[in-house]
Amino acid sequence: MQTKAARMASKLSFKEKLSRANSRGDFATFFMLIPAVIMLLVVSVYPFLWVFKYVCYDYNGITAYYTGFHNFERALSDTKFWMSVVHTFEYAALKIIFIIPLSLVMAVAVRQKIKGSELFRGIYFMPTIISAAVSSMVFGFIFASYNGILNAILRACGIISANINWLGDKNTAMWTVITVAIWGGFGNYLVYFMSGMSSISDDVYESAKIDGANGIQTFFRITIPMLSPMLKVILMLAITTAFKDYESILVLTQGGPFNRTQVMFLYIYQLVFGASGTSPQIGYGTVLSLIASLIVGIVTAIYLFVSRKLDDVM
């Protein structure tokens, strides 16, 4: 039967086939997908494939010279790059250690529905609405060494006697950058946590209350376990985002002082577009990009593996 139908179909003239396809909406489907597909191909697929083109070349944006495996050898011995990898891990770890507990606690607090909790949520979310570049510039003013308002306040309170060069001192720069990242991002995770919590039924909390559980017990025995599937997704988002952050650091410190806040993707950005007066080193940048993406991929894979193992244990 099927073969007969197929033969019938193949016997249809080209014109008939067209009109059938048209009435099914095949052409409409095709044209409706065109904008999305073109953008996907140009903006996502093409750059990814392009990266492989120059891995064996020294390319400054105008001319490319074949250099064999030189870029790979250089990458292995490039301490500036590997230090930037270390800084990326440092930045990501510290950011996540602070931002996840903070946003979780604030989400629980907002959920208590005390007076004005809607307003509080709106305020906490506000930094995510503003351009990270502009707010980083504003933090640059706040943390300014000589006339920054933070130093002025700390001096007025008697906490410090001399101005601290928050962004220019090797000991404080990373912490300052992380502070800005926490300010800019915790509202985002707070909203994620709130949406996760909205799926926990109120009955569960009611019965916990009847059984005499206090707020802290409820948090650790009910909220956290029931949130754990969501928590895993949020943590994964937080990890991948933190490893790719560089916009705010570019504005705050440009990787300085003495590369103390240099992270991988910022280093690559500066190589590829030429930081102040140097010529771009694109071929080398493509090799580092592949290494950096591989690092992010491995971290994500390890995270997924560990979180699945934890599931089996718990």
Add this chain to the structure above:
Amino acid sequence: MSKNHDGAVYSKASKAARFLLFVFMTFIALLTLYPILYVVLGAFKENGELLAGGTNIFPKKWILDNFINAWQQADFATYTLNSIYLALGVMLLSLLSSSMAGYVFSRKKFRGKELLYGLFVAFMFINVGSITLRPLFELAIKLKMNTSLASVIFISAGGGQATYIFLVRGYMNTIPKELDEAAKIDGCTFFQTFYKIILPVLKPILATIALLSFRGGWNEYILPLVFTMTNAAKRPLTVGVTMLKNAGDGAAAWNIMFAGATISIVPILLIYIFTSKYFIAGLTAGAVKG
């Protein structure tokens, strides 16, 4: 929802706990608001006061000169127009691509659909980071589009569209298919069904996408920075204002930078204040489904 709020009777201990919680939340809220208030109020200060520093958040003397200077002499009128153009462009392109693609992915069966959808998902995660801009920049030069904000719009919309497509698709999946079928029986073609029946139903999710993508375009920074490196007339606010910081003579022009930052922050904040529900709803839906 929960019965233990507003109007319920609390014990003394619980009342105290709630008060402490309120104080704590207020404290965090003030820390969150502080940088925003600092820059907006600072924009009304005289440059001398800004450069001298001090602990005052309110200006000693309120002046409007900073805004006038920024607008007239520092090209902020141009930057603002560019930002509006960029944000609206990203918004319209995102709406166009995501509404149609989301609808097709939800309703239509065709060969290679799973593969194509998989590509969209995969490239949310496959990301070679900051180098992505280099091939796109070179492509734009080849097409002689590198001096136009249109290429910035295209790249920005392309980078954000996957999430929006998932949002539309997820929303479409909650709408009964009978609606499409009824339209088909009434003689609508596939596209007419979309245009006349589905689009009006999609309004809430499209509003969310409009807001998220507008914000995305308005706040775009590194992308327009690269494309307008040698073309100051096309810079949006984000690039224009941060460029002042790096300019040699700009280091002392704190007043212009404060005014510029305020011009960049306030419009998007106003939009947020009136539409925060859509913003937060969209983010939540995107997080759960994407």
